[in-house]
Amino acid sequence: MVFAEGTGTITFTSPAPSPTWATDDQVCEFGPSLPSPEGVRVAATKHPNGELEVRVSDESDEVSFRTPLPPLPSGLLITSTWRAGTVTVFVNGTRVGAVSAAPVA
Structure with missing residues (x-):
């Protein structure tokens, strides 16, 4: 498990798929990213809410x-x-959360 054993960073960018994607009531999928050298990928979904x-x-x-x-x-x-x-995630420079991904014994 890469998260528990290592240290790393991955950055994923995506252009706006439409001018109204952030405010419309449609699902919008981003990614998955190309893998980092450690095999980590990022994907995102904008939900209608x-x-x-x-x-x-x-x-x-x-x-x-x-x-x-x-x-x-x-x-x-x-x-x-x-x-x-x-694992810590930042969206457009703002920290949105951190979660433990360590294996449970």
Whole structure:
């Protein structure tokens, strides 16, 4: 499990798919990203209720974050870091959450 054993960062960017994507009532999918050298990928979904779901996965685990859609200039920039079993996600520079991805004994 990459998250529990290593340290790393992956950044994923996507242009706006339409001028109204952030405010319309449509589902909008982003990603998945290309894998990091450690095999980590990022994907996101904008839900009709305005929430953004960010999924970060390695070969054996996935963590998910849901957050209200932050102010967006024109696209989406997601950065995820992991260290000692904790995965942290930033959307357009704003930290949206952190979760433990360490294996349960």
